[in-house]
Each structure stands twice: as C-alpha cells, then as structure tokens.
Amino acid sequence: xxxxxxxxxxxxxxxxxxxxxxxxxxxxxxxxxxxxxxxxxxxxxxxxxxxxxxxxxxxxxxxxxxxxxxxxxxxxxxxxxxxxxxxxxxxxxxxxxxxxxxxxxxxxxxxxxxxxxxxxxxxxxxxxxxxxxxxxxxxxxxxxxxxxxxxxxxxxxxxxxxxxxxxxxxxxxxxxxxxxxxxxxxxxxxxxxxxxxxxxxxxxxxxxxxxxxxxxxxxxxxxxxxxxxxxxxxxxxxxxxxxxxxxxxxxxxxxxxxxxxxxxxxxxxxxxxxxxxxxxxxxxxxxxxxxxxxxxxxx
Amino acid sequence: xxxxxxxxxxxxxxxxxxxxxxxxxxxxxxxxxxxxxxxxxxxxxxxxxxxxxxxxxxxxxxxxxxxxxxxxxxxxxxxxxxxxxxxxxxxxxxxxxxxxxxxxxxxxxxxxxxxxxxxxxxxxxxxxxxxxxxxxxxxxxxxxxxxxxxxxxxxxxxxxxxxxxxxxxxxxxxxxxxxxxxxxxxxxxxxxxxxxxxxxxxxxxxxxxxxxxxxxxxxxxxx
Numbered sequence: 001x002x003x004x005x006x007x008x009x010x011x012x013x014x015x016x017x018x019x020x021x022x023x024x025x026x027x028x029x030x031x032x033x034x035x036x037x038x039x040x041x042x043x044x045x046x047x048x049x050x051x052x053x054x055x056x057x058x059x060x061x062x063x064x065x066x067x068x069x070x071x072x073x074x075x076x077x078x079x080x081x082x083x084x085x086x087x088x089x090x091x092x093x094x095x096x097x098x099x100x101x102x103x104x105x106x107x108x109x110x111x112x113x114x115x116x117x118x119x120x121x122x123x124x125x126x127x128x129x130x131x132x133x134x135x136x137x138x139x140x141x142x143x144x145x146x147x148x149x150x151x152x153x154x155x156x157x158x159x160x161x162x163x164x165x166x167x168x169x170x171x172x173x174x175x176x177x178x179x180x181x182x183x184x185x186x187x188x189x190x191x192x193x194x195x196x197x198x199x200x201x202x203x204x205x206x207x208x209x210x211x212x213x214x215x216x217x218x219x220x221x222x223x224x225x226x227x228x229x230x231x232x233x234x235x236x237x238x239x240x241x242x243x244x245x246x247x248x249x250x251x252x253x254x255x256x257x258x259x260x261x262x263x264x265x266x267x268x269x270x271x272x273x274x275x276x277x278x279x280x281x282x283x284x285x286x287x288x289x290x291x292x293x294x295x296x297x298x299x
Numbered sequence: 300x301x302x303x304x305x306x307x308x309x310x311x312x313x314x315x316x317x318x319x320x321x322x323x324x325x326x327x328x329x330x331x332x333x334x335x336x337x338x339x340x341x342x343x344x345x346x347x348x349x350x351x352x353x354x355x356x357x358x359x360x361x362x363x364x365x366x367x368x369x370x371x372x373x374x375x376x377x378x379x380x381x382x383x384x385x386x387x388x389x390x391x392x393x394x395x396x397x398x399x400x401x402x403x404x405x406x407x408x409x410x411x412x413x414x415x416x417x418x419x420x421x422x423x424x425x426x427x428x429x430x431x432x433x434x435x436x437x438x439x440x441x442x443x444x445x446x447x448x449x450x451x452x453x454x455x456x457x458x459x460x461x462x463x464x465x466x467x468x469x470x471x472x473x474x475x476x477x478x479x480x481x482x483x484x485x486x487x488x489x490x491x492x493x494x495x496x497x498x499x500x501x502x503x504x505x506x507x508x509x510x511x512x513x514x515x516x517x518x519x520x521x522x
Contacts, residue, residue: 019403021391208387211349212446213377214404279429294367 017222021205026194027230034283035235035241038203038275041183042242043144045275048176049268050261055169065158066137068097068128072152080150081126087149088130093137102125127151187231187279188286195227195287199294206295220291227287228280235279239272300325300454300485301346301379301435306355308341315341317369317513319355323454328503330496331489332518333510340384340488342510343458344486348372348378349432360453377405380447382457386439388431394418395427398445405450414449421445421475436463444475454485461495469495477502 069086072080081099088097100108105124109117130137139157146153198205202223209219246263264271301323305340308316315338323329323346333339343352345357348364357364358421359375367375396403398418399411418424421441426434434442440460447455463470473495480486480503490496499505507518 018392018396019400021389204387205389208375208389208400209404211376211381211387212401212404213375213382213450214375215373217370218404218406227336 009102017226018031019205019209019219020198020226021202022220023198023201025181026198027226029233030191030194030227030230031237033194034187034279035188035238037183038185038235038238039242041180041275041278042239042246042272043262044179044183045266045271046246046262048173048180049200049264051172051176053265054261055166055173058169059166064132064136066130066132066139067158068130068146069154069156069157070126070128070150070152071123071154072126072150073264075148076152077126077281081128083150084128084153085293087142087145088128091134091137091142091145093135095131097128097130097132100129100131184282186279188282190215191231191283192286192290195290196294198227202260213269216292216295219295220288223291224284224287228283231283232276232280235276239275243269243272301361301487302356302358303342303345303352304356304358304410306345306352306357308338308345308350314353314513316345316510316515319515321508321515323485325453325485326480326483328477328486328499328505330499330505330507331487331510332491332493332496332507335491336509338513339510340458342515343381343456343487343489346454347376347381347406354378377401377450378453380441380450380452380455382455382460384442384459384462386410386431386443388439390431390489393428393430394423394434394442398423398442398449400446401450417445417449422471437465437468440464440468440472441475444472448479448484452484454487455479457486457488459490460488461492462489466494470498473499474502478503 068084070077070080085097085099088094105127109124109125122130137157139155139159143155146155206219209259250264302323303319304322306316306319306321307314308319319342321342331339331342341350345352346359348357348359348367351365359367360378362371362373362375364375366518374395378438388394389400395414395418399408399414402408402410415424415427417436419429421444423438424447426438431439431442442465444455444457444460447457457476460472464472469492476486476488477499478498498507500507509516509518
C-alpha cells in the first residue's frame, strides 16, 4: 500500500501514466464532472456556513436577552415599570435592564404601522429589555416574583420562538453537509464510470503490461494518477468559478437574513481549498477500486 | 526451470492437451511443432502462467504456478521473455519505449542504458522513434524479441516468431535466438517452419517436440 499512497502518486514520474493511451472523451467527462460537482459543492459549503452562522447568532444573542411586557391601566404603568426594574435589580442572572422609551417602541412598530404611528392614542404596553449574564436567569422564578410585584408584567425569554428557528437553521446546515456528501458520492460514481470505461477500452494495453511483468498496482497507478489529476484540475476550476460567483453575490447588510448572508467570511474561504483536494481523494479511491476490480476480470 | 507435470488443458469437456509432462532445463533449446490448432500456443501460455491447467501442475522456477499470487506471477514473468505471434505493443508509444516497457513496469527505468545497443542488436536503431503501426512485420518481430530480452530473462518463449517475415529475416531472428541460447538462456520456440528447425539444428543442440493427438512427443529423424 505504501507504494500506492496518495503522496507517492503525486510525486510519481509523470511518464508512468503514459502507458495508458489518451482517452479524450473520458478525460473531458471526468474533468467536467469534477468541475460541475465542485461548483455545486461551493454553494453547499456556503449554505452550510451561512446557516451555521445564523444558528449561532440566534442561539447566542437571543439566548442572552429577555423582555418584560407591562400591560396595565395608564395610571399604573409607571409604578409597575418601577416595580419590575426593582425586581430585576435584585434578580440573579440579570446583567442589566432598562425600560424602552417611546422613540424606541415607535421604531420597533414602524415596520408594521408606518412612521406616523400615534403612539399616545394606542394602548402600547411598556417594554423592559433584559440582558442576562453568562449564567442566565431563572425564568420561572422571575415570573413568580413579577406576578407578585407587578401583576401586569409578562416575561418573554424568547425560548418559545427561538428554539424552532435555531432548530430549522441546524437542519438546513445538516442538509448542506448531506449535499456535500451526496456530491462527493456522485463524483465518485462518475469517476468510477469513466475509469471503468477507460479500463475496458484498454484491454490490450493491460494484457501487454501483464505480459511484460507489470504488477496490478503499477497498472492501476497509471489509471489512478491520470483520473486523480483530471478530477483535481476540474474541481479546482469549478471551485474557483464557484468562489467568484459567491464573491459577486451582493451583501444586503441584514445580519439575520438568510439568503443575503450566503457566502464565506474570513478564514471560511480557506475551506474551499479542501474541495479540489477532496475531489482528488474521491477520484483516487473510486479509480483504485474500479482498476483493481477490472484488472482481475480482464487478466 | 519450467516443468509441466501431467498437465491437461481443455475447454469444457473437450481436451486440447492431455497429460503433458515437459521439463525445460536451464540453457536448453527446444522447438515445439505441430499442426495448426494442435495446442502449441496453449502450451506456451501454460509455460508462462497465462493459462491455468485443468489438471496437473506447472512449476515455474521451482514454484507451483497454482500457488502464486497475481503479483508473484508478474514477477515470474520478468524472468520469462515472451515473443507473441501477433507482437502486441502499446500503439501510442514509440518502439523504444515499447521495448523498454518491462523495465518501466518493474520500476527499473534507470537501467535503460543498454537500450540503444539492444535496438542496434535487432537492427532497429533507426526506428526507435517510430510507432508500432509504422513498422513492418519483420521489424515488429525484432522489436518484440528486443522487448522479450531487455530484462535479461532466464527463459525466452517465442510463438511463431518468424510467422510473418521472409526467409532472410527468419534466419536473422533465429541467429538472435541462438546467440541468446549461447549466453545461457533457455529457449522455447513454437513453429511449424521445418526449414527453420533444420537451420537451427545446424547451429545449436536443439530438441524438437511435437504435439500430436493432444500429447507431446520427441520428434525424430523425420525432421
């Protein structure tokens, strides 16, 4: 096996695979397939990273905040707000808390009701924003205390709507990874088909090589090296093209956006280097299996 | 060196060779004759483990061929130079590379220093860069012989090596094989050319074997 290892193949004399006759169609097929699969893999990888970031953001940022909504008669709002803030000051796990002002509440409602919202004529509840410490707060305990001190206060720790969103993002990330695996398997199948075709068309070459004392691994190495390099070249081109397309997708500057966040950030771009390498490894394994299987059948 | 012991070979119920026993001693020179379809090529292929006998044993360099792995068979073939009747080459490679193919296959590319001398020995110096389809029948036979001996094998097996060439070229090829035998190589040639055999016997102590009725016999004075 050591003489058949991947690094040895890459170092091998390029003359070694000359024993395999040129096979134009299968060569182009392999290169094209690897390129197309790598192009798709770039998007699958980008999707995986984007949903991963989204899940992390939803999971981390929203997990550290909570909101208290105070719905009380107009005369009691200020008193209950003060009571709530007083409770929160002595609640373990609360880093800070503050009541939102009119302008902030107006800004929150503006996307739904427009800029001319007559806030003073509407029964808008008072909102208190809570920032939690790393340890987090005891939501059930806080609810009980709020019920006693400010009957109109309702604690919303975001769990109810955050959990399904984080779950959905995680599932999409898993789908992205599955797509990459599926792409790898499809690449392997196509390379194996092309290799089988080349091997079948090279029956006489194989017979001559066996006749002059070539070991199976020498013959297989010639085919494997050729198909591996084709897959590597095709995948490198496909990855480059995919990277350019991803880089050209305009950013919408919406942090929680889904499709607008599709892309790579910082060191994530380096992951693209693994795609051509992965394609080469997949081609190496697929061709090697196909070659040894064919050699046993042909001679 | 090569020993066939009670070897039978057949396709299904039909036997082509039956109960063949043969010993090729080191340095010996054997001709194998017989009518077309008598099994000469099959017998040669058994001698370099390209075929597996239906029954009996083939011993190659003291080892039972049936016990050899595919890699071991390949290594044994490096000690047996084979000249095929139809001289199979890799048509996309120049003749020099085809002749040097056994060295490349054995990862001994650095030992091609004698290639030019070998091509000169078979009279192909000027054709080193030609592709196999560009060669004449005689040139192909000589190239096949050069390829068969480049690894300095212990045994040279040739199947109708003069089948496609004129008499002058036949004698030239025979001379090359006799030279190899004088260098200590074991030679086994399948041919139906009796004149070639007579010419060889004038130069070297050759034994003539004949396949008749699926059996092998030592041919007598009728040659």
